[in-house]
Amino acid sequence: MSIVLERLRERFPAEVVSTHSDFGDDTALVRRERIVEILAFLRDDPELRFDFAMDLTGVDYLGEEPRFEVVYHLYSLEKKRRVRIKARLPEDDPVIDTAVPVWPGIDWYEREAWDMYGIVFRGHPNLKRILMYEAFEGHPLRKDYPKAKRQPTIGPEE
Amino acid sequence: MAEPVEITANVGTPDLQAEPMLINIGPSHPATHATLRFRATLDGETILDLVPEFGYLHRGFEKESEAATWTQVVPYTDRLNYVSPLMNNVGYAMAVEKLCGIEITERCKYVRVIISELSRIIDHMVCVGTNMVDLGALTNFWYFWKPREEVYFLIEELCGQRLTTSYTRIGGAMADLPEGWTDRVLAVCRGVIPECIADVNALLTKNRIFIERTMGVGPISAKDAVSLGFTGPCLRAAGVPLDLRKDEPYLVYDRFDFDVCIGEAGDTCDRYLVRMEEMRQSLRIIEQAVAQLPGGPINIDDPRFILPGKPQVYENIEALMNHFKFIMEGVKVPAGEVYSATEAANGELGFYIVSRGGGGPYKIKVRPPCFPLFQGIPHLVKGQMIADLIATLGSVNIIAGELDR
Numbered sequence: 001m002s003i004v005l006e007r008l009r010e011r012f013p014a015e016v017v018s019t020h021s022d023f024g025d026d027t028a029l030v031r032r033e034r035i036v037e038i039l040a041f042l043r044d045d046p047e048l049r050f051d052f053a054m055d056l057t058g059v060d061y062l063g064e065e066p067r068f069e070v071v072y073h074l075y076s077l078e079k080k081r082r083v084r085i086k087a088r089l090p091e092d093d094p095v096i097d098t099a100v101p102v103w104p105g106i107d108w109y110e111r112e113a114w115d116m117y118g119i120v121f122r123g124h125p126n127l128k129r130i131l132m133y134e135a136f137e138g139h140p141l142r143k144d145y146p147k148a149k150r151q152p153t154i155g156p157e158e
Numbered sequence: 159m160a161e162p163v164e165i166t167a168n169v170g171t172p173d174l175q176a177e178p179m180l181i182n183i184g185p186s187h188p189a190t191h192a193t194l195r196f197r198a199t200l201d202g203e204t205i206l207d208l209v210p211e212f213g214y215l216h217r218g219f220e221k222e223s224e225a226a227t228w229t230q231v232v233p234y235t236d237r238l239n240y241v242s243p244l245m246n247n248v249g250y251a252m253a254v255e256k257l258c259g260i261e262i263t264e265r266c267k268y269v270r271v272i273i274s275e276l277s278r279i280i281d282h283m284v285c286v287g288t289n290m291v292d293l294g295a296l297t298n299f300w301y302f303w304k305p306r307e308e309v310y311f312l313i314e315e316l317c318g319q320r321l322t323t324s325y326t327r328i329g330g331a332m333a334d335l336p337e338g339w340t341d342r343v344l345a346v347c348r349g350v351i352p353e354c355i356a357d358v359n360a361l362l363t364k365n366r367i368f369i370e371r372t373m374g375v376g377p378i379s380a381k382d383a384v385s386l387g388f389t390g391p392c393l394r395a396a397g398v399p400l401d402l403r404k405d406e407p408y409l410v411y412d413r414f415d416f417d418v419c420i421g422e423a424g425d426t427c428d429r430y431l432v433r434m435e436e437m438r439q440s441l442r443i444i445e446q447a448v449a450q451l452p453g454g455p456i457n458i459d460d461p462r463f464i465l466p467g468k469p470q471v472y473e474n475i476e477a478l479m480n481h482f483k484f485i486m487e488g489v490k491v492p493a494g495e496v497y498s499a500t501e502a503a504n505g506e507l508g509f510y511i512v513s514r515g516g517g518g519p520y521k522i523k524v525r526p527p528c529f530p531l532f533q534g535i536p537h538l539v540k541g542q543m544i545a546d547l548i549a550t551l552g553s554v555n556i557i558a559g560e561l562d563r
Contacts (some may be wrong), residue, residue, distance in 0.1 A: 023256055023496045051384050055497070055508055057523040073497050073510065073525070077384065077398065080405050084497060105387030108533045116220075131213040131562060140221055147218075147225055 002026045004083045032087040036097045050074035056109035058117035062143035067091040098124040116141035178206055185214050189292050189548045192558030203543045208536040215562040223522040227488025236322045238560040241284050242277035243323045245502045251326035253498035253509035258491055260329050267409045268451045275440040280306045281503030282433040289552030298358045305351045328489055329464050330457030340448045347444050372427040376538040376550030387530035390505025391432045396424030402501035414446045426553040463489050488517025526560035
């Protein structure tokens, strides 16, 4: 196991559900409850130093339980390492704590995941739609949102 | 709880006893170059607050991809950063190949390096050129248009299109290089581009008007740039030498001698200087890549990923069936998830792909380099003049195609 996953398992033995390094990408599936602590640990630990939140997205595994997954991609400038952190969220309560206090740059990624998948980031300073307009109904990247569905196109509301 | 990262905000304070004014810029405004919108709160000409908005060019790239085969996604990637489409093609193909465990041929690696660096040059030319147009220096724009046009002729010759290139395939490329193409690349790289860079350099770099207009405009510290997720020239201008071509060498970048250039203040002037130098470094890479370009096939020899040749398709039934299944069902990619990043002209272009086996992706997420850059714009310009917003926006190089996807 890579050092990143080892350190993570050591520090949060109860939170890490599973890990793998398929295709050379270190990946950890964690529980959502202490996600901010985990991310802050990855950022601050002197051996890890994941100072970049490169990407955040949701994935909809329709038909599985829990249905949604939030995926963080982190990069360490100092150690030149990457890691992927994932957390599963149930369909009836797709809520996870915001990571904006850890990386201010993750703000818009969380807004996009809310816009596209309806994932709620608790404590986010401004959780509004970002690509779609406010009056848009539904979350277009969910697997049960029909691709060909049309909605009236109107401008953003002030 | 986590310690919040402190961002040093340059928030302006009203100096006049007046109400702040709300002004709307865009979505259709000559200085935004794309359909972007800002709501600026001004005190006189000083920006107190700025709210960027986008999404006007959202066309559902990720949703469409989920209904396409792996190869059908390639044309969609052209439309991400339409100023350097070949780089998106390369980034996407590399991500799928990582998932398939494909090692592409040596020749293909070199070809991908050459087309990526040509794209980086024209991308930077558009960025610097249009940035200067916004500041009233139209000449530079035309000086850069000539070499850009020459590169477009090369790209047209390579894949038949100027803009919608769709050149890469899973495991290789659409076609090998045309006869004598590398000679023409060298002719352009030696004869046309350096001269134009030198002309623009002579017009701008020591020009007092240019320096006063750009130096100290839209600055950012290295720490803030990192915590906001900046990558590419905008991060390097702030003094952080992150370049995936050096730090995580992909393709054959570790075989070339080139420098990563950085700035200090992270302002518009530094971003300009970094881009100018990167164009020169790209020329160096192209020179070396062409000199080392090996012969041999461009595509891997694997019938699972590469279409059978046209003569076989016309003459035997197996090849015809194979061709049909390839086109209708797509190549079979194993289940799994990968994240693959390349150094595009604007920064890290990442593709996160989830496959559940079968002919098409389950999910594709693009990490467009512009996305965090656009998010950081208010941080760059708060407390500065409204005219500085125009200078900063041009130098950050926001491409709505990849921003909105």
